[in-house]
Amino acid sequence: MKRLLVAVAAVVLIVAAGLKARPTVVGPGAPASPREADKPRPTSLQAQRQGSASAASARDAAPVDLTGYWVSYVTENWRYRMVTPAKGEYRRIPASPAALPIIAAWDPAADERAGEQCKSYGAGAIMSVPGRLHITWQDANTLRIDIDAGRQTRLVRFTASAPLSGAPPTWQGESTGRWERVPAPDTGGSLSVVTTHLRAGYLRKNGVPYSERATVSEHFDVAPLPDRGQLLLVNTTVEDPVYLNGPYIVSPHFKKESDGSKWDPTPCSSTW
């Protein structure tokens, strides 16, 4: 009997050890206590060093710090981002046959008159629009990305939100975030974001469309730059069963800025 008890105790200890060793996973459905959100918080990296095994908020569990001001560094796709390309040019976008009449019919003045001047500022394109990001935590489980170009705001929720009942789609849609953490003893990780419930928009300023059925999947990664600088790489995949023949993948990048002194919100424009 004594041996049986010893064996049972050993099993309990081992299972407990296994649970403790399991990495913290934060994602949709991860519990978040409202009280925790009100407490003074250590920084995300402090929380990481403390190695809490409890169900931490997304803010506390962040394996990388994305907060702060970031500026577009337009070294790629310059001709498609810094200026409006010619009407009809959709080079490097796998546009479907259904997209071609829309591309051919693009009329920026008509968009402006219809109040659709933000069509090229939706989540399918906004990270490629030259501008600045201001990333903050709106609350313990919601990352807020303000964008000065077009005065847009994206909310990345780390908790599963209730499905919207008839709410109209929006330019920035509904974004769900999830940290992907590198297991100890290494540090670091990536932010994975999936966005749906989008209002139909443009992938490029010159009217290359995506539909309301589009899904935008992103990975936010940080890399060092010379002189202690930081680079934010946003790997973006747009999939659209209506207007794309395949995934459209781009990876715009941003430089970290020390403050918001160059923050310059400007309204959407379909003509510029």
Next chain:
Amino acid sequence: MFIDLVIRRVALGVAIAGLAGAAVSTQVGPSESGGVLPSRFEIAGSWNPLGTEDVQNDSVPVDYLGLAMTDEARARALSYDESQKSMLERQCQGWGAAYAVLGPFGLRISTESDATTNQVLAYTIDPWEDWNGMTIWMDGRPHPSEHALHTQAGFTTGRWEGGALAAHTTHVKAGFIRKTGVPLSDEATIDWRFFRHGDVLTVLMVARDPIYLVEPEVVSKGFRLSQAPLDYRDPCIPSFEGPEPGDPVPHYAPEQNPFVNEFVELYHLPREAVLGYRDTLYPEYRKKIKDTYVPPPPCTADCGVAGNFVRRRGP
């Protein structure tokens, strides 16, 4: 006695399973949730370029968009005539390390392991016809002396960091960072980050050059894992392409490059952007040209794929 034996074996089995489970959960985690990014990923394999981003910037002879060049770099680039590459002695020079992401090809990456320890010694990116490939040494060896030989590929070491492969290249030979003749000096260094998310490999290149770049050249290029192996190993064999042995090296004298306005006129682009001035890389520049830029007219003839209407003209 028999029950004791059974209890001991069950306890031992559970203990082993529990420890194994704990170890696995520490290293990998619940992969279906996507909550864990592996410290290291499998990079070996064939990777096809996605082709959805414009990183080559070589469709016309004078295209320095997206670069922050020094005045010296600009002068040298404008003196470059791409006919140089038709000279017998230059046809097989190939391009430097940066061409891994600036070139049009995919990557075939293999692993070289120590036969005794089975530890990874290096990752090798196989060469193409006009690129010399790259070896990323992973065994902690130091970079050679600054006086050591500089080569097209340079010398590259790597390490795993934050779920990405980080690499650093030195000892590059003086050459070009773009096929349009934008120079890169032998003092340049390149930092790389290889990120893998699913079947997509993103290669981030940050090139610094104290001689020719005012700010780093940053390029991120996506590749997708290919089921079929890539093979670009056709040898470069020089052949007669026009210039005779002894002919002068093709070049343009200062202010004589006939293509300097081609891109400007075709796409209505500002000249300072085409010529690689630093300010053109930031959002403020977009606001600066807001009232002067006029989009080019739609293409009506010889538009090519997806409305790309660049047509080359003679000098």
